[in-house]
Amino acid sequence: MSVASLDHAVWRADQMASCQAGVVASGHALLDRELPDGGWPTASLIELLPQQPGIGEMRLLQPALASIAQRRRIVLVQPPHAPQTAAWSGWGLAAERLLWVKTERTADALWSVEQILRNGSCGAVLFWQTHSRPEALRRLHLAAQAGDAMFWLLRPLPNAQDASPSPLRLALQPARGGIAVHVIKRRGPARDTPLFVPLTMPARVSPGAATDDTVIPFNPISIRHAPVDRLAPAVAASRNAASALV
Template sequence: MTTDALAVYSNTVHTYSKKCTLMIAPPLTTSSEEQRIAEATLRQHIWRADELSRSRTLSSPSGYECLDAELPEGGWPQSTLVELLLQQPGIGEMHLLRPALANLSKSRYVAFIEPPHRPNSAACKFLGLHCPNLLWIRAPTTANALWSTEQILRNGGFGAVLLWQKNIRNEALRRLNLAAQSTDTTFWLLRPLSAAADASPAPLRIALRPSAGGISAEVIKRRGPHHDQPLIIPLAKMPARQRFLDEQNAVLVKRSSPTPTTRVRQAALV
């Protein structure tokens, strides 16, 4: 490169760098108030292990304030797998789900897949469910029940799906969880309490046991801190609960001992 060409190249580079320098904007200055708001907004998107997780997933209120306070989404989460581990069927699990099911069945379908007992219309009306929107599915095998559940979840037209099963492989649980994530359906899987020791992809698992006048709910898995003490949830409209209240409010009747009477023996005629 000649001396003249080198001089032209140097002038060009200097002019270009000068123009680039002029195009650079001055540094942004933020006030302390704006910085505080930015930090508060950032903290809202950071989850700590000692806090209940919050996400964009919608949820349905459970109808019980004590339970909503312990659920990560402030209610029954949608688009995910929720496991209810029962000590035995019929301990009040349907009464626990009654507020959410009654609300969802007003405008959307609710599917009962392989329940342990035949659904009764009078019992469903007592729970406040809209019977025309209820679907009962009987499956001859576990594979058929799992296939039906997955198809209903992927359909997206149901507000809630309840599946009763005893033995499910971990691979099937993952498929159901993925199917639930593709829709806004509330999905409950009801299993025996003995399955609590098995691994599960469900982000929320609750063990249910009978309790006097209600039901005991122990959160054994959730996205948040460990929950030590079980929740005793009173079920006011449960028949057993009503009998319990009647016994507690019954008037105590005191029975006095009978007054002893003196027997007068008549003299025998001689």
């Protein structure tokens, strides 16, 4: 076999890799240009590490989720707040395609995610986890590769210091009018500066409102508290009932 015939299978660190599985466009042109093959990879563990919940991470994922929800279900496992179906409907995400899985034990949540990824019943899985052992991350990555679902694992920002089998790791920090994306790991050249991704304003915000793309320096060790992007949709209170599978 000639070297030329293997060229497509060789990844050079100064080049963007090509995903074997499919990709789903993020809906943000600036971000797509920084992702291998121009979108979120399917059948892979994607780590998102927000500085704190509610800084715009769901609005970042909304275009991809809306695309997936047109034909397949979306599963939320251990979200920090109860899903608000009115907000999802306003984003064009049908509530009947949304499943909410809540468990009392971490081991049960990990088992549930692994089974969902392997059985191919859903198009996207979002899993919120505070602490994950390395062997658990490896099992989740293998389970994701066994199916074709989009899989986002959301962990606190300090976990950026830990090793992970995920081929794509992004740290997220709040920025006025959008979100700052730090590329921690990807199959492509290193990026030393954060990427500012503007997010669509909620309808209640005036189109002429001022925006500021100033971001906070990335320092996962010293972070304890962080400002929340007030343009983000309000989090539903726990007393609001939502259609869910528990």
